[in-house]
Amino acid sequence: MASTVQTAGAGAAQKYYRRFDRVDRVMHSLLMITFIGCALTGLPPLFSHQEWAVKMARLLGGFSGAALIHRVCAAVMITVFLLHVVRVFARAFATTGLKPMLWGPHSMVPQPQDAYDIWNHFKWFLGKGPRPQFDRWTYWEKFDYWAVFWGMFIIGGSGLMLWFPTAFSVVLPGWIFNVATVIHGEEALLAVGFIFTIHFFNGHLRPEKFPMDLVIFTGRIPEHELKEERPNEYRRLVEQGRLAATETTAPTPWTKVYGRVVGGAAVIAGTLTVVMIVYSVVH
Amino acid sequence: MNIRITIGAAALALGLGAPGAWGAKPAAVPAKPDAHAAALAASQKCMDCHAEAEPEDKSAAGKPVKVDVQAFAKTMHGNGKAACVDCHDAEGFRKYPHKEVKPPQCASCHEKAVKAYAETIHGQARAHGNGVAATCANCHGTHDIKPTSDDDSMVSRGRIEATCGACHGDTKLAKDGKVPGGNVVAKYHDSIHGRLLHGDTKAKDRVPVCTDCHGTHDMRPKKDPESAVNRANIPETCGTCHGKVKKIWAGGQHGKMRAANVLTAPGCTDCHGTHTIADPKTPEWQVGVIKECGGCHTEYIKTYRDTYHGQVTDLGYTRVATCASCHGSHEILPKDNPFSKVSSQRILSTCQQCHPKANANFVKFQPHANKHRKESGLVLYYTALFMQVLLAGVFAFFGLHTVLWLYRSLAERKAQRGRAAGEGEKH
Numbered sequence: 001m002a003s004t005v006q007t008a009g010a011g012a013a014q015k016y017y018r019r020f021d022r023v024d025r026v027m028h029s030l031l032m033i034t035f036i037g038c039a040l041t042g043l044p045p046l047f048s049h050q051e052w053a054v055k056m057a058r059l060l061g062g063f064s065g066a067a068l069i070h071r072v073c074a075a076v077m078i079t080v081f082l083l084h085v086v087r088v089f090a091r092a093f094a095t096t097g098l099k100p101m102l103w104g105p106h107s108m109v110p111q112p113q114d115a116y117d118i119w120n121h122f123k124w125f126l127g128k129g130p131r132p133q134f135d136r137w138t139y140w141e142k143f144d145y146w147a148v149f150w151g152m153f154i155i156g157g158s159g160l161m162l163w164f165p166t167a168f169s170v171v172l173p174g175w176i177f178n179v180a181t182v183i184h185g186e187e188a189l190l191a192v193g194f195i196f197t198i199h200f201f202n203g204h205l206r207p208e209k210f211p212m213d214l215v216i217f218t219g220r221i222p223e224h225e226l227k228e229e230r231p232n233e234y235r236r237l238v239e240q241g242r243l244a245a246t247e248t249t250a251p252t253p254w255t256k257v258y259g260r261v262v263g264g265a266a267v268i269a270g271t272l273t274v275v276m277i278v279y280s281v282v283h
Numbered sequence: 284m285n286i287r288i289t290i291g292a293a294a295l296a297l298g299l300g301a302p303g304a305w306g307a308k309p310a311a312v313p314a315k316p317d318a319h320a321a322a323l324a325a326s327q328k329c330m331d332c333h334a335e336a337e338p339e340d341k342s343a344a345g346k347p348v349k350v351d352v353q354a355f356a357k358t359m360h361g362n363g364k365a366a367c368v369d370c371h372d373a374e375g376f377r378k379y380p381h382k383e384v385k386p387p388q389c390a391s392c393h394e395k396a397v398k399a400y401a402e403t404i405h406g407q408a409r410a411h412g413n414g415v416a417a418t419c420a421n422c423h424g425t426h427d428i429k430p431t432s433d434d435d436s437m438v439s440r441g442r443i444e445a446t447c448g449a450c451h452g453d454t455k456l457a458k459d460g461k462v463p464g465g466n467v468v469a470k471y472h473d474s475i476h477g478r479l480l481h482g483d484t485k486a487k488d489r490v491p492v493c494t495d496c497h498g499t500h501d502m503r504p505k506k507d508p509e510s511a512v513n514r515a516n517i518p519e520t521c522g523t524c525h526g527k528v529k530k531i532w533a534g535g536q537h538g539k540m541r542a543a544n545v546l547t548a549p550g551c552t553d554c555h556g557t558h559t560i561a562d563p564k565t566p567e568w569q570v571g572v573i574k575e576c577g578g579c580h581t582e583y584i585k586t587y588r589d590t591y592h593g594q595v596t597d598l599g600y601t602r603v604a605t606c607a608s609c610h611g612s613h614e615i616l617p618k619d620n621p622f623s624k625v626s627s628q629r630i631l632s633t634c635q636q637c638h639p640k641a642n643a644n645f646v647k648f649q650p651h652a653n654k655h656r657k658e659s660g661l662v663l664y665y666t667a668l669f670m671q672v673l674l675a676g677v678f679a680f681f682g683l684h685t686v687l688w689l690y691r692s693l694a695e696r697k698a699q700r701g702r703a704a705g706e707g708e709k710h
Contacts (some may be wrong), residue, residue: 048588048597063600125687127694140684162591165648166640174648179666181590182654186670190677198681207692 015223017237018248023087025219025255029262030080031148036269037073039192041066043273046185047280074159081152105135105236108146114139135232140202151191158184193277196270204267212267217259218251322366325377329367355426365392389419399500407504415450415460422446438499440492444468444480447493468493470558489524496520512557514546521551532613549579554612566601576606586651609633609650 020028044057044066060066092101100106116132117139123129137145158180161168165177204212208229215221226234237243333350355361360370368376372391375383390397400406400419408416422438429436437446450456452468471477471493479490494502496512503510511520518541522529532538532551540548554575555561561568573596577584587593592604609625616623624633634641634648652659654667 044598045591045594048594054598057598057600063595063598063602122684122687125684125691127691166638166642166645169642169645172644174645175652175660175663177648178590178652178654178660178663182663182667182670186667186674190670190674193674194677194681198685201685201689206688207696 034073
């Protein structure tokens with residue numbers, strides 16, 4: 001026991017386990033960049049009466065420039081989303097079968113365990129119980145995941161309507177664009193507000209992770225984190241004898257630098273955005 | 284005889300386009316030609332001193348008065364047309380050294396002009412004790428008075444802006460002298476009228492200068508119903524040049540309201556401004572005028588700002604519909620009028636100006652929907668309500684979640700540090 005402490009203390013071979021593969025990481029980066037692109041170019045019209053909005057719109061290339069950025073980002077984001085869905089189903093059909101996708105620790109589908117976890121997590125918050133033992137996907141991660149799905153349909157759908165109004169009006173009545181405008185704006189506020197505060201806190205800014213959890217950029221989770229944060233997954237890997245197979249190399253330096261720079265920029269852009277929204281709503 | 288005619292002509296020129304009022308009769312030309320000749324001869328005596336660069340004599344204010352004899356000869360009063368004492372008619376001027384000198388009296392000849400002046404905004408301001416309001420000399424000059432048609436005249440088309448600008452283009456003087464409107468000449472200078480006046484196109488000979496809108500000796504305060512710039516008279520004044528537009532406007536809703544004596548209905552200047560009149564083709568103007576429409580149509584501008592059209596124009600860009608894109612400008616008519624651009628008969632072609640593929644479905648879009656009112660559509664109303672509840676719900680739940688988590692995490696860390704410190708002490 002003493003020897004392990006010594007080796008860890010000496011900074012020797014820290015073990016890492018694979019959590020996200022390369023495609024997931026690239027997709028998250030694209031999602032992140034296009035999301036921020038849409039947020040920054042979409043906020044000025046939503047807060048058009050604010051002085052900062054006028055300046056920001058000018059900075060982002062004026063009407064045509066900002067609209068182009070917004071639409072390119074939206075198109076890339078929708079593509080990434082569709083590729084992800086295709087990939088999840090392809091993997092299910094090709095290798096694992098549908099069941100692990102729909103149920104169990106590898107599924108993103110909400111399950112009774114998530115309800116217990118929410119309950120127990122709140123109890124822990126209030127000091128009335130131990131910290132829940134989480135598995136591969138926590139309930140807040142599932143919420144983030146499905147929020148993207150919901151947002152993609154609702155913002156993406158309304159956005160496409162507003163992008164191609166004459167095409168949609170072939171079948172839909174014109175007042176649908178009034179509805180689409182409301183949905184697009186309100187849901188955008190929800191998404192931006194949620195990602196730039198709640199997701200940032202849950203994923204990066206809470207004391208255990210501060211200032212940033214690099215796992216989404218490196219794809220690798222350090223052994224101690226896996227044991228502490230996701231004990232059920234660790235236990236399962238040990239029981240199933242898959243721990244060694246999941247072990248991987250240490251994160252490459254460039255992914256760490258990339259994560260810190262791009263992720264850091266995202267946190268700064270996001271926080272600024274939230275400040276501007278709050279200022280505008282209060283003002 | 285000669286003198287009578289010239290002074291008559293002088294007064295006519297001073298009348299600046301409204302000669303009938305006071306030009307017909309020269310007022311107070313000395314009765315005896317002999318006496319006038321004598322006065323003219325006496326002027327020669329005046330010049331003996333006043334032609335010098337530094338005459339020993341001083342004016343009433345103590346200043347030496349130098350008269351450029353050659354320049355004066357070319358003025359309307361020069362070359363024997365008026366003697367010094369015709370204007371400087373106080374007794375004190377006739378003896379030397381001058382005693383009890385008084386300002387020159389234009390009224391001794393230009394009786395009607397001066398009478399008319401008393402009714403102008405300048406004359407009234409003077410009468411009410413304003414010491415900076417313009418008098419005859421401020422606009423016409425003193426020993427350099429020339430006919431309006433002369434480019435060197437202070438009241439010529441080319442120089443009138445600068446002449447009025449001496450007061451109305453001086454920000455400090457405008458402020459100190461409580462000149463209404465402040466520095467309006469600077470605004471005029473940058474206006475489409477001002478720019479055309481100083482430009483190189485044919486329009487420079489036709490665009491209005493100050494006096495074309497405000498008048499000259501009929502320059503009444505704008506509250507005066509006789510004033511050319513009185514609210515009720517503005518369309519007539521602008522219509523002098525913009526006759527066609529005035530006619531279209533008169534046929535529109537705003538013009539009809541004016542005809543029914545509803546003075547709150549907008550005339551030309553409510554949208555176009557007065558001295559600032561800009562080129563309506565510029566984006567700045569097109570975006571700015573929306574606020575003017577919104578000044579009266581307050582509910583409609585709010586709902587317009589809820590749409591993409593309204594948001595983009597709010598940011599200063601005009602590629603999307605402004606009020607006038609859909610409603611028209613001078614020809615504006617209510618929706619129930621079949622000639623209105625937004626009537627059910629014409630709405631499709633109106634939308635098609637920008638959305639060429641728009642169809643009957645498309646025009647069911649509500650450019651002024653209020654999402655908080657059921658009349659604007661139940662789907663819209665309940666969608667807006669649902670989104671509000673969704674946002675409030677998500678942020679309330681996760682807001683609480685985050686705050687409690689932060690609190691617990693910090694508490695755990697503190698406890699951990701406490702334990703570590705405790706263990707350290709034991710060892």
